[in-house]
C-alpha cells in the first residue's frame with residue numbers, strides 16, 4: 001500500500017517560493033500545510049522519552065492511535081480483539097466502528113489481570129490484546145510479570161495504554177519496545193501534561209509498526225496550531241512534573257479523607273489521577289453531588305464496579321469542596 005504523497009513529502013529542502021500545494025500566499029500565517037510527520041515534536045519527545053524519533057507516532061489524541069490499530073491489524077468481520085473488563089471504553093467503540101469482534105475477559109476481583117483466561121481466549125483470528133495500565137477506571141497498574149506473560153505468549157499485537165503512567169511510580173513499557181516486536185505503547189498529552197484540548201496522543205513501537213501507522217493515517221493529522229503549542233509546552237517538563245507531584249499528593253490526602261466518610265465502603269488503591277470508590281448507592285450519590293455542582297463519573301454499570309464512582313483529583317480547593325459536600329451528605 002502506498003500512502004498519499006503530499007506536496008510537503010515530495011519536496012524536502014530549502015526554498016522560498018512554494019507553488020506546489022495550492023495554498024493562499026496572501027495570508028501570512030497558518031496558510032501552509034503543516035509538517036505531515038511532525039518531526040520537531042518527535043525530536044523533542046525523543047529526548048524526553050529516550051527513544052528514537054522513528055519509534056514514535058503522533059495522533060489526533062491517542063484515540064486516533066487506537067482506531068488506527070484496528071484499521072491496520074484487523075480484518076473487519078473476521079478478526080477479533082481481546083479486551084479485559086472493566087476498562088477504557090474507546091477500545092470497544094473502535095472495535096464496533098471497525099466491525100471487529102470483541103472477546104471480553106473479566107479482571108480478577110482484585111482488579112488484577114486474569115492472564116491465563118486472556119491467553120486461553122486467543123484464537124487464530126485474535127489480532128490485538130488491549131492492556132490499559134494504570135487501568136481506567138480501576139486505577140491500578142498491572143503486574144510486570146503478568147503483562148510479560150502476554151507479550152511473550154501472544155503472537156499478535158499487545159497494546160499497553162499508559163495514559164496515566166506519569167502518576168505511577170512504576171516505569172513505562174516504552175523501553176521494552178525493541179525487546180518485544182509485538183508491543184505498542186500508547187501515551188497522551190491529555191492527562192499529566194494537562195493538554196486535553198489540543199488533542200495530541202502518542203504511540204511508541206518498532207520502526208516497522210510505526211511505518212504502518214504513517215501509511216494509514218491522514219496526511220496532516222496533527223494541525224499546525226497543535227504542533228506549535230505542543231512544542232512550546234514540551235519544553236516545560238518541570239512544570240508537568242510539579243503538577244504530577246501535587247496531584248499525587250492531593251490523591252493521597254483525598255484517599256485518607258474519603259475513607260472517613262460513612263457511606264464510602266471502599267477507596268481503591270490508585271496509580272492514576274483519579275480514585276475509584278465504592279459507595280452505598282452510586283446513582284444516589286452521583287445525583288446528590290451533581291445537584292451541588294460537582295460532577296464525578298458513575299461507573300455503576302461497569303463489570304466489577306457495582307456502586308462505584310470515579311473521582312478525578314482536582315485542585316486542593318476543589319477536593320476540599322468535594323469533601324465538605326460529602327461530609328454534609330453523610331450526616
Ligand SMILES: *Cc1c(COP(=O)(O)O)cnc(C)c1O
Nearest residue numbers: 061062063088136163188190201
Ligand atoms: C484519557 C485516556 C486516553 C486519552 O485519550 P486522548 O485521545 O489522548 O485524549 C487514552 N486512554 C485512556 C485509558 C484514557 O483514560
